[in-house]
Amino acid sequence: MTEISTQAPEDISKRYYELLTSQQTLLLSTASVTGVPDVSYAPFVRDNADVFYIFVSEMACHTANLLNNPLASILFIRQEAESPNLFARERAVLNCRVTEIFRDDAGYTDHLQDLQDKFGEVVGVLRALSDFHLFALHPENGRYVIGFGRAFSVNVNDGSLQPV
Secondary structure: OOOHHHOOHHHHHHHHHHHHHOOOEEEEEEEOOOOOEEEEEEEOEEOOOOOEEEEEEOOOHHHHHHHHOOEEEEEEEOOHHHOOOHHHOOEEEEEEEEEEEOOOOOOHHHHHHHHHHHHOOHHHHHHOOOOEEEEEEEEEEEEEEEEOOEEEEEOOOOOOEEEO
C-alpha cells in the first residue's frame, strides 16, 4: 500500500469512497427528543447524490429518534482485522439531516427496489410490514480520518476532502 503521507489528494479521495463502498451497513447515531443517545446500525443503499437510504422498524429506538429528531451521524470504519493500529482506524463520520420518504412519495418504490436488489427477498417481506419506515440521510458535513494526524473535512457538495 502507498504510504499515506505521500498520497495525492485524488488517492485520498479514492480511499474515502472505497471505504464507503466496502460497507453494506452503516453505524447510526441518533438521539431522542430529550437527548438520550442511541447507537445502532442499518443496511443501506446510496444514490449518485451520496444520499443514504435505510429501511427500519418502529421496534428499533433509532426509528423513533429519527421521527422525532431528524438528525443523525453515520460512521463507516475499517474492519479491525484490516487496521494496523486500532487507535487510528480509518473511518468516515457524516452528519446528516434526515427525511422520511412516505409510501406514496415519488421514489419510495425505486429506493426500496434498490434495497431489495442489494439485500434480497428479505426486503420484499419487510415492505409488507406497516411498522417499517424509509429514511433518506442527507450528509451535511463530515470528517474522514486515515490515521494519526491525518484528518480531512468532507465537502458534501463536491465530494472533495480538505486537510483539517
